[in-house]
Amino acid sequence: MMNGRAQMNIVIVGHVDHGKSTVIGRLLADTGTLPKGKLESVKENCRRNSKPFEYAFLLDALKDEQSQGITIDMARCFFKTAARDYIIIDAPGHIEFLKNMITGASRAESALLVIDVDEGIKENSKRHGQMVSMLGVKQVTVLVNKMDLVDFSEEIFEKLKADYSEFLAQIKVKPVSFIPVSAREGDNIASLSERMPWYKGATVLEQLDGFTSDKQLQDKPFRFPVQDIYKFTRQNDDRRIVAGTVAAGSVSVGDEVLFLPSGKQSAIQSVESFNTTPKQIASTGEALGFTLTTQIYIRPGELMVKPSEPLPEVGTRFRVNIFWVGRAPMIMQKEYKLKIGSARASVKLAEICNTLDASDLSYSKNKHQLDCRDVGECILETSRPIAFDPAAASENTGRFVIVDNYEIAGGGIVIENLSADETLLQRHIRERENNWEKGLIKTEEREDANGHRAKFIVFTGVPGTGKRSIAKALEQGLFDNSLNAYYLGVANIDRGLDADLGYSVDNAGERLRRIGELARIITDAGLIFITTIDDADDYDIETLKLLNEPSDILVVNLGENTFSRYLPDLQIPAGGSVEDAVKQVASMLKTKEIIIEYQI
Amino acid sequence: MDHLDKLEAQSVYILREAYREFKSLCMLWSIGKDSTVMLWLARKAFFGHVPIPLVHIDTHYKISEMIVYRDRIALEWNLNMIYGENREALEGKLTFPDGNTDRITCCKYLKSEALKHTLSGEWPRYRMDHELKRYVPDEGKEPYTGVIVGVRADEEGSRSKERYFSPRDKDNVWDVGDQPPEFWNQFKTDFAPGTHVRIHPLLDWTELNIWEYIEREKIPVVSLYFNQGSGTRYRSLGCYPCTNPVDSSSRTVPEIIDELKSGRLSNIAERSGRAQDSEDGGLETLRRDGYM
Numbered sequence: 001m002m003n004g005r006a007q008m009n010i011v012i013v014g015h016v017d018h019g020k021s022t023v024i025g026r027l028l029a030d031t032g033t034l035p036k037g038k039l040e041s042v043k044e045n046c047r048r049n050s051k052p053f054e055y056a057f058l059l060d061a062l063k064d065e066q067s068q069g070i071t072i073d074m075a076r077c078f079f080k081t082a083a084r085d086y087i088i089i090d091a092p093g094h095i096e097f098l099k100n101m102i103t104g105a106s107r108a109e110s111a112l113l114v115i116d117v118d119e120g121i122k123e124n125s126k127r128h129g130q131m132v133s134m135l136g137v138k139q140v141t142v143l144v145n146k147m148d149l150v151d152f153s154e155e156i157f158e159k160l161k162a163d164y165s166e167f168l169a170q171i172k173v174k175p176v177s178f179i180p181v182s183a184r185e186g187d188n189i190a191s192l193s194e195r196m197p198w199y200k201g202a203t204v205l206e207q208l209d210g211f212t213s214d215k216q217l218q219d220k221p222f223r224f225p226v227q228d229i230y231k232f233t234r235q236n237d238d239r240r241i242v243a244g245t246v247a248a249g250s251v252s253v254g255d256e257v258l259f260l261p262s263g264k265q266s267a268i269q270s271v272e273s274f275n276t277t278p279k280q281i282a283s284t285g286e287a288l289g290f291t292l293t294t295q296i297y298i299r300p301g302e303l304m305v306k307p308s309e310p311l312p313e314v315g316t317r318f319r320v321n322i323f324w325v326g327r328a329p330m331i332m333q334k335e336y337k338l339k340i341g342s343a344r345a346s347v348k349l350a351e352i353c354n355t356l357d358a359s360d361l362s363y364s365k366n367k368h369q370l371d372c373r374d375v376g377e378c379i380l381e382t383s384r385p386i387a388f389d390p391a392a393a394s395e396n397t398g399r400f401v402i403v404d405n406y407e408i409a410g411g412g413i414v415i416e417n418l419s420a421d422e423t424l425l426q427r428h429i430r431e432r433e434n435n436w437e438k439g440l441i442k443t444e445e446r447e448d449a450n451g452h453r454a455k456f457i458v459f460t461g462v463p464g465t466g467k468r469s470i471a472k473a474l475e476q477g478l479f480d481n482s483l484n485a486y487y488l489g490v491a492n493i494d495r496g497l498d499a500d501l502g503y504s505v506d507n508a509g510e511r512l513r514r515i516g517e518l519a520r521i522i523t524d525a526g527l528i529f530i531t532t533i534d535d536a537d538d539y540d541i542e543t544l545k546l547l548n549e550p551s552d553i554l555v556v557n558l559g560e561n562t563f564s565r566y567l568p569d570l571q572i573p574a575g576g577s578v579e580d581a582v583k584q585v586a587s588m589l590k591t592k593e594i595i596i597e598y599q600i
Numbered sequence: 601m602d603h604l605d606k607l608e609a610q611s612v613y614i615l616r617e618a619y620r621e622f623k624s625l626c627m628l629w630s631i632g633k634d635s636t637v638m639l640w641l642a643r644k645a646f647f648g649h650v651p652i653p654l655v656h657i658d659t660h661y662k663i664s665e666m667i668v669y670r671d672r673i674a675l676e677w678n679l680n681m682i683y684g685e686n687r688e689a690l691e692g693k694l695t696f697p698d699g700n701t702d703r704i705t706c707c708k709y710l711k712s713e714a715l716k717h718t719l720s721g722e723w724p725r726y727r728m729d730h731e732l733k734r735y736v737p738d739e740g741k742e743p744y745t746g747v748i749v750g751v752r753a754d755e756e757g758s759r760s761k762e763r764y765f766s767p768r769d770k771d772n773v774w775d776v777g778d779q780p781p782e783f784w785n786q787f788k789t790d791f792a793p794g795t796h797v798r799i800h801p802l803l804d805w806t807e808l809n810i811w812e813y814i815e816r817e818k819i820p821v822v823s824l825y826f827n828q829g830s831g832t833r834y835r836s837l838g839c840y841p842c843t844n845p846v847d848s849s850s851r852t853v854p855e856i857i858d859e860l861k862s863g864r865l866s867n868i869a870e871r872s873g874r875a876q877d878s879e880d881g882g883l884e885t886l887r888r889d890g891y892m
Binding site: 005007100228237239244245283286289396399403 | 601602608609616646648763779781785790
């Protein structure tokens with residue numbers, strides 16, 4: 001049995017006073033959704049105050065009731081047709097309510113864009129058109145309202161239709177239809193108007209019922225953003241469950257799966273859910289979990305896909321459209337937090353290609369920041385690779401938000417992957433090295449004097465593997481052999497060099513950069529530089545390696561190897577003695593000709 | 601997926617998002633139908649487990665069947681069950697039933713104040729000991745900074761303006777006019793130290809959806825919701841001095857669903873049996889003050 005009637009969220013947008021409220025009032029009245037006596041009492045009220053009745057008053061009366069006297073921001077109205085239930089998200093047209101409008105429109109499956117035929121296309125007719133399109137509302141119908149003011153002229157309707165179609169084409173929106181209406185008089189809302197015999201299309205209600213609520217994501221390649229990994233041990237539960245919501249496509253028990261960006265592979269052992277019949281298949285929209293056939297180390301934020309299907313993009317640099325609503329502008333060089341699918345990454349604005357001023361539709365090429373309400377085509381760079389799809393290919397994994405100072409300050413869609421380009425980091429290192437001011441002492445002279453070469457040694461592994469004890473013992477051992485070694489505790493950087501950075505994911509990229517820059521300087525000074533990093537992944541090491549150039553890096557991993565492709569220079573099992581671990585590292589340093597001799 | 605499947609999936613997603621992002625999280629369980637559905641959704645989200653403490657504010661004026669039901673479910677579902685109370689007001693008899701305050705003030709003392717200080721850890725908390733099968737003083741004093749609440753947008757006006765993730769400042773003040781945007785399924789999950797957040801997984805559910813889901817999942821609810829022969833039933837549960845039943849012949853969940861679908865109750869507010877709502881200021885005043 002189908003539970004609950006089918007339901008659709010629609011948003012009604014348009015310039016102030018172009019008749020949004022009247023359209024809503026009409027829809028409520030003509031579908032018989034109003035509370036008993038409401039229409040009559042509002043009409044009576046108008047008569048007593050000798051003002052003409054308007055459907056907008058009806059809406060105001062309903063809102064007052066609903067709001068109990070406090071300011072309305074985003075109201076929901078309900079009406080039903082024979083086909084289904086509708087929730088109208090009524091977002092005020094005023095610019096100060098933009099955040100509410102976004103919240104409403106991003107939940108809508110279809111939009112009615114209202115334009116006053118007499119006043120013509122106004123700023124918000126354009127801005128809202130742009131916004132609805134960016135937010136991914138694919139089904140847009142334009143209501144050309146107040147046709148009674150232009151004598152129901154087909155010519156004037158066609159002119160406006162042509163002008164607005166041209167604008168919509170520029171922002172790549174294809175409206176489903178244009179309907180000439182007079183919301184106040186009810187023409188073409190619930191029934192075709194006799195006053196516009198030239199119009200042969202659908203009424204507004206027919207058009208709404210004609211919209212589909214199925215986004216057709218089920219046939220797309222499987223996408224599952226890993227929201228979390230659960231292991232609840234109570235009541236002897238030993239399942240390790242990869243949890244999330246299927247963003248597109250479907251997967252079955254036994255299917256091979258690939259996690260990106262880590263590149264790890266496994267297969268689906270079971271589909272997990274509570275209080276349902278056992279499932280063999282997980283489909284788009286379902287919030288459930290999986291167990292895998294092998295124990296692999298993956299983290300929340302990865303994208304699980306099927307290797308047999310078209311793969312998503314993986315990269316650090318991509319072209320996007322951003323809609324900025326932050327109080328502070330979005331600027332270059334600052335680290336923000338990006339949330340896409342279930343992934344979070346630190347991100348920088350690398351370039352602004354152009355910004356669109358929705359009021360006069362002009363493109364500006366020379367802006368250096370995104371101000372509140374700007375829509376910009378930009379290039380973003382994350383500090384580590386993320387997996388995503390261009391929004392046109394799979395919308396749920398191609399949309400993101402940007403967090404600035406704890407607030408969602410912008411949202412957008414990915415247009416394309418640009419990872420083949422030089423990244424900000426690569427450019428930074430190229431420029432740094434080109435301009436590196438050298439002293440008079442040559443590297444070889446320093447090595448001869450020291451009796452060893454410089455090196456950056458990083459101990460990695462999951463927390464609790466004794467990395468720090470080994471790193472410190474190594475420093476001591478090298479020192480006792482008269483070698484110049486220096487151990488740096490990362491906590492010292494947190495309290496010192498990084499004291500200006502908050503301990504949040506937004507600054508993860510910058511914290512890593514500073515360790516890399518330190519390594520560059522200390523190895524340039526000829527030292528063996530030793531530090532430890534918890535839970536490092538392939539990209540952390542690649543980044544440190546890059547930052548430490550032209551010097552080199554050695555990675556010693558303790559315990560479980562959680563890298564996906566990176567091969568540590570030395571792998572030491574957890575739980576062994578410190579002395580033995582130091583011996584192994586020293587012997588590797590000898591093999592690699594960093595040091596000549598090491599005596600215990 | 602039908603409409604209930606979609607609502608369920610969205611709520612599960614929100615609960616998992618909350619569990620992922622907030623370290624000090626709790627769920628308010630009023631024993632009513634909505635927060636019981638929410639508790640069930642937590643079992644859905646976490647595959648039979650409820651890894652989040654459940655907090656109940658005991659006014660000691662709850663209809664006694666509610667407390668019996670609470671403790672039975674807590675033991676059966678292995679819940680980390682916690683309750684708190686305003687001992688001072690109860691001992692000092694600063695309540696409406698004692699004749700010493702009006703209804704709104706009584707709500708403020710026994711619910712809002714008790715809740716605020718229980719969440720902050722300033723007042724004693726009592727935890728269900730699953731071996732002793734009774735409550736013992738809770739050692740934990742850490743404040744809960746993320747609170748999951750089962751409010752629905754269709755209940756009354758002020759709740760229709762809520763976000764799924766809604767910040768409150770240190771004094772629990774809610775700035776209705778300046779709420780964070782929610783793009784698609786990306787919610788505000790970053791909060792400055794010192795701010796609290798309320799999470800509302802049931803925002804899009806209606807009263808009818810709740811009952812349809814209770815029927816589909818066979819979720820146990822207190823029998824007070826059903827007509828036991830008196831021709832009345834409770835539609836919304838609270839303290840017995842301030843909660844009145846509505847006239848209804850519905851004896852079972854399917855009968856309640858039919859009753860709601862018939863529209864017989866559509867002109868009567870769901871909380872009409874809750875006397876505090878009709879006092880001066882009503883629920884909006886209470887909510888601004890920290891009431892859920």
